[in-house]
Amino acid sequence: MNINAPRGTQDILPGTSEKWQYVEKQLADLCRRYHYKEIRTPIFEHTELFQRGVGDSTDIVQKEMYTFEDRGGRSVTLRPEGTASVVRSYVQNKVYGLPNQPTKYYYMGPMFRYERPQQGRMRQFVQFGIEALGSDDPAIDAEVLSLALNSYKELGLQSVKLVLNSLGDQESREAHRQALIKHFDPHREELCSDCQIRLDQNPLRVLDCKKDRDHPAMEAAPSILEYLNDYSKDYFERVKQYLDVMGIDYEIDPNLVRGLDYYNHTAFEIMSEAEGFGAITTLSGGGRYTGLVKEVGGPETSGIGFAMSIERLLMALEAEGVVLPVDEGLECFIVALGEQAERAVIKLTDELRRAGIQVDKDYLGKKMKAQFKAADRLGSKYVLVLGEQELENGVINVKDMTTGDQKEVALDSVIDYMKEELTGGE
Known part of the structure; x- marks a missing residue:
């Protein structure tokens, strides 16, 4: 009987692993220049961390987590993303009390989600990400966006674009939430079963639904930008001004929402426009969050970060015909x-x-x-x-x-x- 690797996982053999090593080294060097330090967290955590940190209404928590009981009867979960673990470590080790703030981390390692495997989407995948904790200055949002975009450009990608939105502060989000409920409620029975639940739990995530994306109500949905209060408008304007100063091009998409519950203010995705890359064009995404540190037991602390799949990065390099300078020969x-x-x-x-x-x-x-x-x-x-x-x-x-x-x-x-x-x- 042949034993193969589990579905949704892969072996990275010599000849390919050298490309991974090169990419990982380049990303680590980029983080060094931006003064982000590496953090390594456990591959599994208490399940409650992701339920509270990622959000009960997300597909990740409801459908995709690898959760099991250990021999002590404790519920543990293979990490499906990196932010919650980084924030847990930040709180547990009281890093918020150190004098040098903000705290700037990067991480790289395997994540696990039970979803339908397809090209560039595995059940075990490698994620690179950064988190900047302890500052609510729009300038650090711009810094994170710059690092994210340069992660691709310095490796040779040309056909990438930055898409930007603001989710506003809590007051703005609540006003938008009520507007979304009012808009979608007459169409409730026409929406998929997931969106019917989301409409009560987190209606913003209805806009992110892949099943209902072509429903006429989606196009007419109220934009979050119409509900930003003065503070949120000013915050978003300052982020855009800093990007303009750095010469970073971007597009505004008022329908861009992130799949996790903890985001507010700046939200963004980087997409590939390379021909033949595939139907799913998103390479990475991230945004700002405020309540996450407090949710896992720390003080009220602002943060912002992003994450990318190394698998999808390598796919994009291949789609654009970028040859990495990897020397596979022997001396x-x-x-x-x-x-x-x-x-x-x-x-x-x-x-x-x-x-x-x-x-x-x-x-x-x-x-x-x-x-x-x-x-x-x-x-x-x-x-x-x-x-x-x-x-x-x-x-x-x-x-x-x-x-x-x-x-x-x-x-x-x-x-x-x-x-x-x-x-x-x-």
């Missing part, structure tokens, strides 16, 4: 000819590796010609050949596989020689 391959040479090669291989040089050798007892073929398949830049005669003379043959040039090098200086060759004398 050195050592060929040993004879028993004495084999022992010397074992020692030399170890010494080269400890000197920082990437090296491999044959472990299958192949003949010299087959070893050279193996080195060629591995894309080795150099092949070092050590036979009994070379060993006796204290030398080793070094072949440059690009030019075909060969040179005898003293065994006791081959490490320095290879460093020089591989760095180009730098």
Whole structure:
């Protein structure tokens, strides 16, 4: 019986994993420049965290979480998103009490949602995200939007756009909520069963429904922008002004809502406009939140963040034909000819590796010609050949596989020689 990976999961094999490593390294460096520090949280949390933090009315909590009882009878859940865990850690470790604020984090790791697997949407997926906690300055909203957009542009994507909206403060949201209920209530029976529930729990999420998106009532739904109070209008204007100052293009979409309950004020998505990317164009999304820290036991604290799927990022790179500068070749391959040479090669291989040089050798007892073929398949830049005669003379043959040039090098200086060759004398 063959045992395959569970549906909605995947193996990332060599040849592909190097692309992941490159992307992850670039994202980490971008965060360093924006002064965001890495945080690592548990892969599973108490279920209550997501019920309170993400929201009972969300599809994530109602339909998509991997929830189970541990051996102690406690309900735990594999994390479906990163923000709630980051905020829980922020509260538990009393980071809000530290003098340097705002607190700026980034995270990267696997998340889990039970949904129908499709290209770019897995049940286990890797999410990169950031959170800035402890400031309600619109300038940090603009900073987060800048980081989000540059995450894609610095990797080479061109066909991306930033879509922006304001969800307003609590007062504005409540006025809009009542307007949505009044608008949709006459059509209640025409809406899907989920939206009938959402209309009572969180009517804003009716606008995010994929089943009812073509219903005529959607197009005529009242816009949140019509219900923003003066403070919310001013906040949104300042965010847009800062984006203008940085030369960041954006579109306003009054129907843009996020799928989680904790958002207010700035909400945004970044979308791919690449031809052939697929029907679902959203690459990432995020926004500002105020009540989440208090909801998980901390003081009233403002925050803003976003999250992206690494899988969808790689899809977008492929759709635009972006080739990542990933070097999959080998630096050195050592060929040993004879028993004495084999022992010397074992020692030399170890010494080269400890000197920082990437090296491999044959472990299958192949003949010299087959070893050279193996080195060629591995894309080795150099092949070092050590036979009994070379060993006796204290030398080793070094072949440059690009030019075909060969040179005898003293065994006791081959490490320095290879460093020089591989760095180009730098």
